Amino acid sequence: MLDDFFIRALIAGLGIAIVTGPLGCFVIWRRLSYFGDTLAHSALLGVTLAYTLEFNIAISVFIISSSIALILIDLQKRTNLPGDALLGLLAHSSLAVGLVVIGFLTFIRFDIMGLLFGDILAVTTDDIFIIWIGGPLILIILKLIWKPLFASTVNYELAEAEGLNPDRAKAIFTILMAGIIAISIKMVGLLLITGMLIIPAAMARNISSSPQMMVIYSVIGGLLSVILGLLTSLEFNTASGPSIIAAALFLFILSLLKIKQSIKLKN
């Protein structure tokens, strides 16, 4: 069964959606969408490194992305520059360095489009293995830090005062973000990973009244997007990443109908 590229892509995609659902909620709650973008851009450098050293792409991307995250935290402490400027600096410079390195690697043929927008044909059984080991691992760790992370998202000082150690939770969450980018880059592509995180969660926000509900809807939205997107991709021969994101956008637009109703009720 795993011989079929479509089935492989589906299994991989569903594994990714289960993880991006809850993480995406935190990306929205903590206003980290640009942060996600920065990590994703830096992933290109990780990919080139993997090709150069003939190393596993997911592991290499994970190492580079989490290093960029740590550099960001360090720069925030050391400089007086605003957070978004630092994010832009790291995002574009790591993307640029990644592209320059690609320029040097003339001996390897790169599928740049595949890197940027994902490629279902590229999903191997190894990738599925990494997704279904790494994904649940990310979820288990997220579950363990849920309380302090969520409490400090609502209010940092409350969490700190009541002994929850929010700084540690935040640092671990950063690593988890690097993790999801590492396992989903081949499938979704580095330009669209943040979309996979944000759009299903944004859709879920429109139809939820509690955090738990939002997480559940976000996962469901992600799963549906993957199924719809991949079917479209197969049918019309479109790139897998954009197709999945477009499907997520479609669900988001549907969710707006519900929000309109509830606003009408309020008035």
Place this chain on the structure above:
Amino acid sequence: MSLNQNILVKLKQAGLRINNKWLVKDVSLQIEKGKIVTLIGPNGSGKSTTAKIALGIYKKINGEAKKYTNKVGYVPQKISIDWTLPLRVSDFMVLTENLKEEAINDALSLTGVIHLKDKNLGDLSGGEFQRVLLARAISKNPELLVLDEPVQGVDFTGEIALYELIKKISDELNCGILLISHDLHTVMSATDHVVCLNGHVCCSGSPIEVAKNNEYKALFGEQASQILSRYEHRHDHIHTNEGKIKKN
């Protein structure tokens, strides 16, 4: 552990300096089980900063601050909650600790907001939200309660009832309370120890002692001093939220 098992927090000449400016300096105080310590002082005198030092929110402080308990309930003065979060009162109640349904209901009933349990936090009025904040802080049976202007925005009768409640909690749970308030009348009836701040400790002691202090008079005026020393009235009843009166 502290030598004295009753001590929950001890500040020894604690202070905080940010960008070469002292927010508060040389504060020494201790909070014990079953006692209420009140911080008073004008705006910008460092009351909230002192509370945050006591809670361990600031890491780089001058002097010493030790907290001997982790069972803490905190009502901050300002709380900026991002309303893009879908958060009901019942979700907010279990923010830092998982509680039994019964404990949640009890706490919300005590502060008179049980009827708001399923409401979205963003839909509450200022006073209602304040009552929810207080309910959350007491629901976890804390050893230490830090209340930074806990009744701001609460209506007048509610204010008195909530202060009575705070006093009752301190007796029943035997927890130590650090209270910050502007309302000298209400606060003084329950307070064991008053610390008057103005960037530093300008005086401290029992309410009566502080009222007689000249620095206090200079800071708050003669009238405030009379309020403090005259305050003898104690309630023997509780005001419930429908305006009814319940005897203790």
